[in-house]
Amino acid sequence: MSNRVAPPRRGAAPGGLAVGVLAALRRTGGLWFGWSGNAAGEGERAPEIVARDGIRYATIDLCAEDIERYYNGYCNASLWPLFHYFPGRFAYDEENFQAYQRVNARFATELLKLLRPGDLVWVHDYHLMPLARILRDRGFSGPIGFFLHIPFPHAQVLRVLPNHETLMRDLCCYDLVGLQTRDDVQSFVSAVRLAFGGAVRCDDGRLDVGGRRVSVGTYPIGVDVDAIRQEAARTVQEETVQRLIASLLGRRLIIGVDRLDYSKGLIQRFAAYEHFLEHDPESHGRVTLLQIAPLSRTDVLAYTEIRRALEQATGKLNGRLAAADWTPVRYLNRNYSHATLMGFLRAAHVALITPVRDGMNLVAKEYVAAQDPDDPGVLVLSSLAGAAHELTGALLANPYDRRGIAEALRAALHMPLAERRERHREMAEVLRRNDIHRWSERFCHDLQAAGAYGPPAAA
Numbered sequence: 275m276s277n278r279v280a281p282p283r284r285g286a287a288p289g290g291l292a293v294g295v296l297a298a299l300r301r302t303g304g305l306w307f308g309w310s311g312n313a314a315g316e317g318e319r320a321p322e323i324v325a326r327d328g329i330r331y332a333t334i335d336l337c338a339e340d341i342e343r344y345y346n347g348y349c350n351a352s353l354w355p356l357f358h359y360f361p362g363r364f365a366y367d368e369e370n371f372q373a374y375q376r377v378n379a380r381f382a383t384e385l386l387k388l389l390r391p392g393d394l395v396w397v398h399d400y401h402l403m404p405l406a407r408i409l410r411d412r413g414f415s416g417p418i419g420f421f422l423h424i425p426f427p428h429a430q431v432l433r434v435l436p437n438h439e440t441l442m443r444d445l446c447c448y449d450l451v452g453l454q455t456r457d458d459v460q461s462f463v464s465a466v467r468l469a470f471g472g473a474v475r476c477d478d479g480r481l482d483v484g485g486r487r488v489s490v491g492t493y494p495i496g497v498d499v500d501a502i503r504q505e506a507a508r509t510v511q512e513e514t515v516q517r518l519i520a521s522l523l524g525r526r527l528i529i530g531v532d533r534l535d536y537s538k539g540l541i542q543r544f545a546a547y548e549h550f551l552e553h554d555p556e557s558h559g560r561v562t563l564l565q566i567a568p569l570s571r572t573d574v575l576a577y578t579e580i581r582r583a584l585e586q587a588t589g590k591l592n593g594r595l596a597a598a599d600w601t602p603v604r605y606l607n608r609n610y611s612h613a614t615l616m617g618f619l620r621a622a623h624v625a626l627i628t629p630v631r632d633g634m635n636l637v638a639k640e641y642v643a644a645q646d647p648d649d650p651g652v653l654v655l656s657s658l659a660g661a662a663h664e665l666t667g668a669l670l671a672n673p674y675d676r677r678g679i680a681e682a683l684r685a686a687l688h689m690p691l692a693e694r695r696e697r698h699r700e701m702a703e704v705l706r707r708n709d710i711h712r713w714s715e716r717f718c719h720d721l722q723a724a725g726a727y728g729p730p731a732a733a
């Protein structure tokens with residue numbers, strides 16, 4: 275279950291969650307259920323179901339008011355900013371919370387009609403936190419797990435949300451709660467303690483709360499390393515990527531790929547790049563930053579604002595520093611196929627991935643996987659991305675520290691081949707040990723085990 279379902283389409287660009295869910299379902303088969311992304315006409319219709327390559331995709335439409343209140347409102351103007359530590363961008367409206375509950379109840383009703391005995395339910399992300407409680411209330415007794423793709427905020431941030439206690443109680447109806455990093459697990463436990471009082475016991479990843487036992491663990495999402503390497507090696511030869519390479523005229527390519535979102539730190543990144551260029555005149559005319567930033571959540575005000583701010587920042591930077599034959603930043607709001615994107619990543623000498631907060635950041639992992647091991651590029655990565663916990667062979671820097679990022683960029687551009695190979699080897703090994711298949715296998719295995727405990731925890 276996830277808010278949006280992404281049946282594979284040619285040229286479609288799945289986000290991080292979709293990449294992970296698809297990889298998991300391709301191995302196990304099963305049903306993927308969620309919102310179609312469309313507004314409903316009159317009345318509620320039964321889910322539309324299509325089957326492709328062993329996976330069934332079931333989707334429902336939502337009415338315009340629910341899209342506005344549940345999706346744009348509670349999910350993306352309340353939960354998203356707060357979970358990414360932006361209380362300043364947090365907005366709250368009680369009616370939006372009611373819509374959130376209403377849509378979750380509708381998802382549960384439709385899902386129950388499709389579930390079969392022995393099914394295991396894996397719920398993805400912050401849109402669907404109440405789902406287990408509703409499924410339990412209506413008699414479903416199989417294992418239900420929850421994975422959060424974004425950061426889990428510390429209790430002292432979460433308490434800004436008026437309904438944080440309700441949400442924490444709902445989350446404790448799952449058998450297994452999976453989070454991206456150890457920090458997220460600690461924050462989750464802090465929030466459970468806040469909601470249930472200090473008396474919550476936590477032993478070896480199991481919490482005893484409100485008469486139930488809930489398992490909690492770290493499940494960092496990964497990528498399919500070998501598939502990406504092969505895909506990148508193939509597409510780097512194709513016309514779109516070759517034309518990009520030819521257009522550089524020998525300049526070094528720095529790449530950034532992020533949904534256009536304030537959590538991705540693009541304003542700070544452009545400022546750091548400008549700082550780098552100002553303090554390194556030698557690099558003028560010798561580097562190009564290609565920033566690919568497809569638009570997202572265009573109906574939410576904060577996203578229109580960040581888009582405008584980035585357009586201004588790009589215009590200002592290029593206006594100040596460009597030469598007649600050189601543009602420092604190429605800024606694109608468009609989607610590419612996954613394959614083409616992997617070719618771009620392989621062609622780049624440096625990836626500049628500097629979110630100000632990110633659950634994991636798959637692009638950082640994809641960049642490492644896409645490299646030629648004999649001549650790999652260098653990853654400059656934000657210390658505030660979940661991926662920084664694993665990718666210690668990257669050049670890590672604080673995304674708000676312009677000077678630190680500029681120094682990392684300089685070091686990346688001048689790094690000797692032996693060091694690039696060594697850092698890349700180390701990171702590729704980590705990625706291979708914990709790839710996307712292992713992520714889903716571990717989660718499903720632990721969910722089966724957690725579900726087998728049954729409800730107990732004697733009061």
Ligand code: ADQ
Nearest residue numbers: 287288289290291423568608609610632633634635636637
């Ligand atoms: P996202 O915020 O979407 O994911 P990310 O993890 O980087 O961020 O995943 C983005 C995915 O979309 C990548 O697979 C990337 O290749 C793809 N993509 C991005 N831009 C594209 C473009 N222009 N064209 C084609 N494909 C593009 C959320 C969380 C993250 C978490 C993931 C997975 O916010 O922190 O890592 O889920 O759990």
